[in-house]
Amino acid sequence: MxxxxxxxxxxxxxxxxxxxxxxxxxxxxxxxxxxxxxxxxxxxxxxxxxxxxSAAGRALKTGRSNILGLVVPDITNAVFPKFAQGVEAEADKCGYGILIADSRGTQAGQNSAIRQLIQRGVDGIIVLPQRCTAPEVTSVPCAFASTPGDINNTVAANHIQGGQIAARALLDLGHRNFLLLGNDSESQVQKDRIQGMMEALEGIAQFEVCWTPDVFPDLVEKNKTGVTAILTVSDLLALRAVTQAERAGLKCPQEISVMGFDDLPLATAVRPTLSTIVPNTTELSKRLVAYLSAAIHRDVILPKPSLVDMSIILRESTGPVATHSPHSTRRLK
Amino acid sequence: MxxxxxxxxxxxxxxxxxxxxxxxxxxxxxxxxxxxxxxxxxxxxxxxxxxxxSAAGRALKTGRSNILGLVVPDITNAVFPKFAQGVEAEADKCGYGILIADSRGTQAGQNSAIRQLIQRGVDGIIVLPQRCTAPEVTSVPCAFASTPGDINNTVAANHIQGGQIAARALLDLGHRNFLLLGNDSESQVQKDRIQGMMEALEGIAQFEVCWTPDVFPDLVEKNKTGVTAILTVSDLLALRAVTQAERAGLKCPQEISVMGFDDLPLATAVRPTLSTIVPNTTELSKRLVAYLSAAIHRDVILPKPSLVDMSIILRESTGPVATHSPHSTRRLK
DNA sequence: CCAATATGCTTAAACGATTAACCAGATCGC
DNA sequence: GCGATCTGGTTAATCGTTTAAGCATATTGG
Structure with missing residues (x-):
């Protein structure tokens, strides 16, 4: 039969x-x-x-594919997976599939990725912009998930507020002398995070900003000058700071506290586990998909960019400032 | 106008x-x-x-969407990004787009993800299987990128060979007493990696296998019993081993060598940088897309699963075994 | 009891691209 | 010079779904 x-x-x-x-x-x-x-x-x-x-038959007649495009600057960027998972889950709930495209880190790549997605018939596009590049005029709704400092922003994690709570948490622990670590001074996300930190510290504590594209500061040296807390813009930098410090005999968090960003999987794999600032990817994804969905159906166009607050996770890499004077030099031999 | x-x-x-x-x-x-x-x-x-x-018009008439599905067990798995990037790049070269789906770690999720992708009209599917689950009969070509030990495998990184070269590299450095670390004894990938290590060590060196879903072995204790090298199944485990060892005053690699797996971004962020085994994702992606492309056009169906060798990257976390007897107890104060 | 309305289904026309079949005119072989 | 072939197109059908419009039959209101 x-x-x-x-x-x-x-x-x-x-x-x-x-x-x-x-x-x-x-x-x-x-x-x-x-x-x-x-x-x-x-x-x-x-x-x-x-x-x-048939998806094709329906798409042809209705003019909708029920597929959203997702453009990321670099898939191997460690922040991507959690974000992609959130977006995928939320899109799935709303009946959308997710077509991914890698912009290969260039603005040209970003534009070509967007064009490609449009040609494949996506109904809307979520872009994690590269270097805050201006969007081309597109024939489909486009949501830019950037950072507060980006003018093209649609919905974003509040990196500035994230920097603020990172700094405040360590202020609460008694720290008054900070080292702020970034590794890409061109990145708007990193600039926003550092800005938030500076805003929270201004007038209350001493701090120094250090951009480390290649050369890493000597943490023992810094500690001798009084630094007891390091605020970084990523868990990878925090990891490097922690391991570098411990190798040099500087105990974390007893002698130096380190704060990460993004809550990557490594944050709980390393010892000490990393205190970190975590973006609310679920909420971000929800708003992005909701925005696109509304724009696609021409219901409402939310005009102003909305920000999603970040939260803090305190683990082992941060602790109260040592009771003895932080300026004391320690065992010179 | x-x-x-x-x-x-x-x-x-x-x-x-x-x-x-x-x-x-x-x-x-x-x-x-x-x-x-x-x-x-x-x-x-x-x-x-x-x-x-119009993608829809063409798809309807030709019966092809030029879109491939990619099913991953868990997007947040750190191995995913590099793999996704390779697949996306290769698919792009061949004129395919990539629709991602998360199987949420369950077999039911995997099957439902596959069904969803088919309904969305994909021409073929690449599956990173969850627990070697058997594929359902599907109406589109399906490539399973698993591990040599998986019977449903189509194309895979040779995790067994990867385990072997990890072990041999440390044998070459003089090590003769190993600790093999996994954290999921149900994972076929991890089992294959450990198997490869054991094959290379058998009869040449002493070793102990340790599965650590939650409790982590006391490395200082192990070192006292003679262990000088730790082979792990992932960079995260290696990271944990390295930091735990260094915290306990066990210098890496002077007193203990640690080998990771997968070459995650963290491998170069931590100090010491991690020696690791890296899969050739480019070659894997090429073969997967080529296989699907052939199957879609009914040209040739490659019958036997093919394996892609892994390679080794030696960094700072591995070194020659200490010249003094590895059994010596060290500075008891 | 008849017009108005409701119900339940059918017909047919899209959507946009592809492709087999056809056709007029030019060119060619012998 | 005439059938055969080639050239450069056109017509029309098709993919599978949606949806406006149409058309009986049944139901209701007054």
């Missing part, structure tokens, strides 16, 4: 049941006027033969 | 040029019989109005 005919479309179901394709379509979509009995008949038959509507 | 009419399709171009849509299609695709002059006319006009073929 050749029970599984290859072609399972509305036409086949219609023919088998002796009704028209329009009725099949209406019955399955719950539109038009179809009797309850026919609806039951059609749906059960569809279920039975394993029918599902 | 309303130069940019919204609708840019073949019909519009045909009308404007006074020719038929068939000729437009033929001219653009280089099929059929069209004079050189008309081809130039059509292509330049298409260029001018920014025409590109």
């Amino acid at each position: 050749k029970n599984q005919k290859q072609i399972k479309n509305q036409k086949q179901i219609a023919r088998e049941l002796g009704i028209s394709v329009a009725t099949v379509s209406n019955a399955l979509r719950g539109k038009g006027r179809v009797s309850a009995s026919v609806i039951k008949l059609v749906t059960s038959r569809a279920e039975q033969v394993g029918y599902f509507p | 309303k130069n940019q009419k919204q609708i840019k399709n073949q019909k519009q171009i045909a009308r404007e040029l006074g020719i038929s849509v068939a000729t437009v299609s033929n001219a653009l695709r280089g099929k059929g019989r069209v004079s050189a002059s008309v081809i130039k006319l059509v292509t330049s006009r298409a260029e001018q109005v920014g025409y590109f073929p």
Whole structure:
């Protein structure tokens, strides 16, 4: 019995049941006027033969593919996975699939990725912008998930506020002399995080900002000059700071506290585990998908960029400032 | 001047040029019989109005979407990004887009993800299987990128060989007493890696296998019993081993060598930088996409699973075994 | 009891690209 | 000079779904 005919479309179901394709379509979509009995008949038959509507056919007629594009500057960036997971889950809830594209770190790549996605028929695009590059005019709705300091921003994690709570947490622990570590002074995200830290420290504590694209500061030296807390813009930098410090005999957190950013998986794998600032990717994803969904259906266009606060996770790499004077030089031999 | 009419399709171009849509299609695709002059006319006009073929229209007619699905067990798994990047780049070269789906770590999730992708009209699917689960019968070609020990495997990184070269590198450095560290004894990938290590060590060196889902072994204790080298199944485990050892005053690599796996970004962020085993994701991606592409076009179906060798990167976390007896107890104060 | 409305379904026309089939005019072989 | 072939197109059908419009039959209001 050749029970599984290859072609399972509305036409086949219609023919088998002796009704028209329009009725099949209406019955399955719950539109038009179809009797309850026919609806039951059609749906059960569809279920039975394993029918599902052709994405291409539907897309052609409706002009919607139910697919969103996601453009990331660099997939291997450690922040990407959590974000992608959030977006994928949220999109899935709303009936959207996610088509990914890597902009390969350049503005040209970003534009070409966006064009490609449009040509593939996506209904909307979420862009994690590279260097705050201005979006080209596009024929589909586009959400830019950037940072507060980016003018093109649509929805963003509040990196400035993240920097602030990082600094405040260590102020609360008694620290008054900070080293602020970044590794890419061109990155708006990093600039915003550092800015937040500086805002919170200004007038209350001493601090020094250090951009370390290649050369890493001598932490023992810094500690001798009084630094007891290091605020970094990423868990990777925090990891480097912690391991470098411990290797040089500087105990973390007893002698020096280190704060990371992003809560990467490594944060709990390393000892001491890293205190860190974590973006609310779930909420971010929700707003991004909701924004696009609204824009696609031309319901409402939210005009102003919205910010999602970050939260803090205190683990082992941060602690109260040592009770003895932080300026004391320690065991000179 | 309303130069940019919204609708840019073949019909519009045909009308404007006074020719038929068939000729437009033929001219653009280089099929059929069209004079050189008309081809130039059509292509330049298409260029001018920014025409590109509708993905839905083409997909409907040709039955191909030029989109591949990618099912991953867990996007936040740190191995994913590099793999996704390779697949995306390779797919892009072949004219395919990548639709991602997260199987949320369960077999049910995996099956539902596959079904979803099929319903979205993908031409083929790449699956990173969860726990070596058997694939459902699918209506589209499916490539399983698993591990040598998986029976459903299509193309895989040779995790067994990876374990072997990890072990041999440390044997070459003089080590003869090993600790093998895994954290998920149900994972076929981890089992294969450990198996490779054991194969290389068997009869040559002493070793102990330790699965650490939660409790981590006391490395100082192990070192006292003679262990000088730790082989792990992941960079995260290696990171934990290194930092735990250094915290306990056990110098790496002077007193203990640690080998990671996968070459995650953290491998170069931590001090000492991690020696690690790195899969050739580029080659893997190439073979996977090539396999699917062939299967889609019903050209050739490669029958036997193929394996891609891994390579080793030696950094700071591994070194020659200490010249003094490894069994010596060290500075008991 | 008849017009108005509701119900349940069918017909047919899209959506945009592809492609088999056809056709007029030019060219060619012999 | 005439059938055969080639050239450069056109016509029309098709992919699978959606949806406006149409058309019976049944139901209701007054």
